[in-house]
Amino acid sequence: MEESRETLNFSDQAQTGTWSKHDTHWVLSLFGTAVGAGILFLPINLGMGGFWPLMLMALVAFPMTFLGHRGLARFVLSSQQRNADFTDVVEEHFGSQAGRLISLLYFLSIFPILLIYGVGITNTVDSFMVNQAGMASLPRVLLSGVLVASLIAIMLGGEKLMLKAFAVMVYPLAAILAFLSFYLIPDWQLPLLTIPSGVDFMQTVWLAVPVVVFSFSHAAAISSFANVQRRHYAEHAEKKSEQILKRTSVMLIAFVLLFVFSCALALSPEQLAEAKAQNVSVLSYLANATNNPFIATFGPLVAFIAITSSFLGHFLGARESLNGLITKHARISNNGADKITIVLLFVSIWIAAVINPSILGMMETLSGPVIAMILFIMPVYAIYKIDALRQYRHKLSTWFTLLSGLLAVSALLFSMV
Numbered sequence: 483m484e485e486s487r488e489t490l491n492f493s494d495q496a497q498t499g500t501w502s503k504h505d506t507h508w509v510l511s512l513f514g515t516a517v518g519a520g521i522l523f524l525p526i527n528l529g530m531g532g533f534w535p536l537m538l539m540a541l542v543a544f545p546m547t548f549l550g551h552r553g554l555a556r557f558v559l560s561s562q563q564r565n566a567d568f569t570d571v572v573e574e575h576f577g578s579q580a581g582r583l584i585s586l587l588y589f590l591s592i593f594p595i596l597l598i599y600g601v602g603i604t605n606t607v608d609s610f611m612v613n614q615a616g617m618a619s620l621p622r623v624l625l626s627g628v629l630v631a632s633l634i635a636i637m638l639g640g641e642k643l644m645l646k647a648f649a650v651m652v653y654p655l656a657a658i659l660a661f662l663s664f665y666l667i668p669d670w671q672l673p674l675l676t677i678p679s680g681v682d683f684m685q686t687v688w689l690a691v692p693v694v695v696f697s698f699s700h701a702a703a704i705s706s707f708a709n710v711q712r713r714h715y716a717e718h719a720e721k722k723s724e725q726i727l728k729r730t731s732v733m734l735i736a737f738v739l740l741f742v743f744s745c746a747l748a749l750s751p752e753q754l755a756e757a758k759a760q761n762v763s764v765l766s767y768l769a770n771a772t773n774n775p776f777i778a779t780f781g782p783l784v785a786f787i788a789i790t791s792s793f794l795g796h797f798l799g800a801r802e803s804l805n806g807l808i809t810k811h812a813r814i815s816n817n818g819a820d821k822i823t824i825v826l827l828f829v830s831i832w833i834a835a836v837i838n839p840s841i842l843g844m845m846e847t848l849s850g851p852v853i854a855m856i857l858f859i860m861p862v863y864a865i866y867k868i869d870a871l872r873q874y875r876h877k878l879s880t881w882f883t884l885l886s887g888l889l890a891v892s893a894l895l896f897s898m899v
Contacts, residue, residue, distance in 0.1 A: 504714060505726050507645040508707060510652040512551075512730040515700040515795025517655060517788050518599065521738055522763035527693045529746030529754045531686040533673040536746060539690050540739050542886075546691075547698040548731035549883045553861035554701060555723045558708035560870040565713075568705035568799075569806025575868050582810060584860070589803040591852035592702045592796050593830075599793040600831035601838055603629050606789060610782040626835035633790065634828055637797050641710065644798070648791060655787045658780060659737050662765075663744040665776075670747040689897060691889045692850055698734050701857045702799030800827060850894045858887025 528536050561571045568588060573581030604626040611617040619625075636647050677683070711719040711726070745764045746754070749771075757767035765781035768774065801823055808819040862884040865871045874880055 501725075505722070505729075507649060508710070508726050509730045509733060511645055511648040511795065512700045512703055512707065512727070513733050514648045514652045514655070514791030515703045515798075516698050516730075516734055516792070517652075517659075517738065518595075518792025518796075520697045521659075521741065521788060522765055522785060524693065524697045524738065525742045525745035525749075525764045526754050526757050526767075528690055528742055529749065530751055530758065531690055532751060534677055535683060535686040535690060536743070538687055539694050540743070543694050543698065543739065544731055544735045545879075545882060546694060546886045547734060548728055549879050550695070550857045550861075550886065551700060551704055551727050551731070552724055553865075553880075553883050554704045554857055555708045555711075555727060556720060556871060556874070557861045557864050558705050559712060559720050559723065560864070560868055565709065567709060567802050567806055569803055569810065571705075573810070575864060582807070584856070585803055585807055585810075587852050588856055589800060589807060591849040591856065592800045592803065594849045595702075595796050596793065596800055596827065596831055597834040599789050599796065600626065600630055600835040602789045603633070603786070603793065604835045605838070606782055606785045610786070614779065614782060622838070623836050627832055630828060630832050630835060633793055634797065634824065636794060637801065638824070644794060647794065651787050651791045655784065655791065656733075656737050658784055658787075659741045662777070662780060662784070663740045666744045666748040666768075669772075670744070671750065673747060688889060689893050691886065692854065692894045692897075695854060695857070695886070695890045696850060698731075698738070699853060699857065700730070700795060701853060703795040704799075706798050706802055797827070851891045854887050854890040854894065858883050858890065862887070 528539060558566070558568060558571050561574055563570055563574065566574065569581065569585040572584045572588075575581075576584065604622065607629060608619055608622070608625060612619055637644060707726075708719070708723055711723045715722045745768070748768070749757070749764075753767070753771065754764075757764060763781070763785065765777055765784060769778035769781055801820070804823045804826070805816065805819045808814060808822060809816060812819075814822070862880055865874045865880055
């Protein structure tokens with residue numbers, strides 16, 4: 483009785499448009515998942531193309547981010563099962579074999595990013611201890627093990643602890659990003675306003691699409707997010723999910739693009755190209771180029787918070803998808819599958835962090851096309867295959883989502899050739 487009264491209360495909130503603390507926590511969680519280490523390289527990747535391609539990508543960043551994630555959330559919510567996760571939904575709509583293949587690809591698109599963050603968090607903390615704190619390096623096996631175990635422990639603490647952790651991290655992250663953006667204003671330079679040739683302009687924009695897609699991606703957390711909204715808001719879950727995703731996208735675009743424009747205007751295209759050649763983040767380059775101790779101090783802090791928050795969101799998706807794959811391929815209880823998943827993910831991330839491989843950029847690139855297909859192309863395909871989603875057919879937003887996915891996948895494949 484108590485549970486039904488709670489569900490009714492949440493449904494009333496959704497119907498009246500009331501915004502709750504639960505909604506705010508999920509905005510912060512999705513924001514934290516999206517703002518990973520990639521944001522520190524985003525000004526370099528976008529700024530190198532010049533001012534006008536940067537302006538065009540800034541205009542399309544919001545619809546690409548919002549519509550893609552809304553489509554994926556609608557797909558998860560289209561299931562007839564009350565607690566269906568992503569693996570359950572794809573198997574329900576596309577059949578057993580196709581569902582398992584898509585679920586496996588979904589996991590493999592998230593897993594390399596977790597390995598990257600395991601290495602990144604270890605390197606960031608080690609660098610801070612040595613360069614800023616003046617300490618000696620700890621044994622890498624010990625340092626990486628403690629860091630990865632601590633992050634996973636937050637996830638094992640449950641949804642409430644995870645949401646609180648995001649709230650603690652995301653507020654200072656957003657504040658520091660905004661502060662650094664304004665701090666760089668005195669160094670702004672008038673950009674080159676010459677319009678490039680049509681072919682060069684279109685190619686620059688085309689190759690920038692994947693950068694925007696993955697810098698703002700929080701696809702790894704969407705399945706869990708949609709499931710929680712279904713439990714909280716019942717038949718109003720789709721409406722509330724759309725509302726939360728819209729505010730998340732606005733927050734992402736506002737803070738991240740302010741940071742991107744500020745960095746791009748503070749550095750020339752030549753300096754941005756030099757930063758890319760050095761394979762360092764924009765804050766590291768700014769600190770080295772300007773000998774600014776303030777930026778040198780804040781750089782590791784931003785990197786640590788960004789990597790940690792994004793790790794938690796991606797771990798959420800990897801844990802859920804691997805659990806689904808294990809339970810569907812072996813006769814193991816959900817609880818048993820979860821324990822196996824936790825151990826496998828911890829050991830693999832720890833090993834990657836210890837080995838510190840140099841091929842992580844390639845792994846991230848290989849996972850990129852799969853993320854684009856799952857975030858953009860598969861939900862559109864589902865709209866034309868599933869009766870529960872037929873009301874979204876022939877809408878402009880549906881075609882825009884498909885076009886974004888095709889551009890992202892083709893650009894990624896082109897850059898890999």
